Amino acid sequence: MKNQNLSKEFEQKLFSLLETKADEVAFVAPQNMGSLTIWYKKMTAPLKSAPWKIFLPLSFVIALFMELLLGRWSLKIVSVLQSAF
Amino acid sequence: MLVTLSLSIVKLFLDFTSDVWGMLNHPYQTTRSVAMKKPLLPILIIGSLVWVYLTFAVVVKFGLSTGGLFLTFNLGRLFYSIAATFLLIAISMFVVGKLFGGKGQIQAVFAVWSFSYLPTLLWFLITTIFYVILPPPRTQSFFGQLFSIFYLFLSLGLLFWKVLLYFLTLRHAMRLTLWQTIRTTFVLWPLYIAYFLFLNRLEIFKIPFV
Numbered sequence: 632m633k634n635q636n637l638s639k640e641f642e643q644k645l646f647s648l649l650e651t652k653a654d655e656v657a658f659v660a661p662q663n664m665g666s667l668t669i670w671y672k673k674m675t676a677p678l679k680s681a682p683w684k685i686f687l688p689l690s691f692v693i694a695l696f697m698e699l700l701l702g703r704w705s706l707k708i709v710s711v712l713q714s715a716f
Numbered sequence: 717m718l719v720t721l722s723l724s725i726v727k728l729f730l731d732f733t734s735d736v737w738g739m740l741n742h743p744y745q746t747t748r749s750v751a752m753k754k755p756l757l758p759i760l761i762i763g764s765l766v767w768v769y770l771t772f773a774v775v776v777k778f779g780l781s782t783g784g785l786f787l788t789f790n791l792g793r794l795f796y797s798i799a800a801t802f803l804l805i806a807i808s809m810f811v812v813g814k815l816f817g818g819k820g821q822i823q824a825v826f827a828v829w830s831f832s833y834l835p836t837l838l839w840f841l842i843t844t845i846f847y848v849i850l851p852p853p854r855t856q857s858f859f860g861q862l863f864s865i866f867y868l869f870l871s872l873g874l875l876f877w878k879v880l881l882y883f884l885t886l887r888h889a890m891r892l893t894l895w896q897t898i899r900t901t902f903v904l905w906p907l908y909i910a911y912f913l914f915l916n917r918l919e920i921f922k923i924p925f926v
Contacts, residue, residue: 634899658748659891671894675804679744682880683873690872694865709864710852712871715923716844 718840728757739831740877743884747828751888754823762837763799766925770794773844788913793855797920801911804827805926806822808907812889812900820890832881836925842870 664671677685697705735758738746766875774791806829810822846867854860886897912924 686873686876690869694868698865706854709867710854713852
């Protein structure tokens with residue numbers, strides 16, 4: 632009897648959690664960009680979870696290119712940014 | 717009752733910490749859940765962190781010898797400018813988003829947008845610390861260039877995070893599609909740039925704290 636009550640309680644809690652999750656997922660309508668939708672979803676999927684895995688390498692590559700291409704000007708940009716606060 | 721109240725406060729702070737961690741690791745899910753819950757506590761906590769940072773920044777910039785009144789005036793001027801900027805940007809996102817068909821609520825915009833101040837706060841804090849440890853200007857020596865690459869790397873990483881949180885604010889708090897977001901951005905950003913130039917002219921911010 633006690634086991635049946637515990638099981639019912641567990642079921643109710645699980646149902647409530649699933650309901651909350653379903654409400655959350657349906658909170659915004661999915662993006663619809665016509666024929667571009669599949670490409671959009673492929674590009675944005677990595678940004679939904681741990682986007683820093685993309686941001687950090689991309690930032691490093693851009694910073695390196697800026698230093699190589701701009702040279703002296705990148706140092707001036709950094710000096711200006713450092714005085715910005 | 718006191719125990720229940722304390723536990724509720726602890727739970728709120730734990731929720732906030734969990735949301736901050738989520739903004740870093742699962743920004744899409746976290747902004748969606750914050751837009752649904754619409755909590756007010758993050759705005760207060762992040763506002764307090766901004767206040768603490770500004771106290772530190774004002775002391776670093778002007779020094780303790782300039783006098784308490786001068787420091788307090790500058791601290792107040794900066795904090796209220798940041799608060800006004802936050803309100804202006806959040807309200808403009810809501811109004812323009814609504815014009816383009818958004819269905820969000822203003823509380824959701826306030827709640828989600830407040831979390832976007834985390835990368836801003838981090839960038840300004842790192843910049844202030846580096847200003848103390850390695851004051852500008854940078855030289856063309858090997859270490860100068862190395863630091864320049866490192867600093868740009870940090871700045872760009874935080875900028876990408878900020879841009880992502882901006883997009884997710886419009887996506888989840890205002891429930892805009894991508895095309896609606898692009899149109900909203902084209903309307904908002906010229907206004908923001910004009911506003912930031914105005915603040916720069918008033919010598920409140922060199923780089924806007926937004």
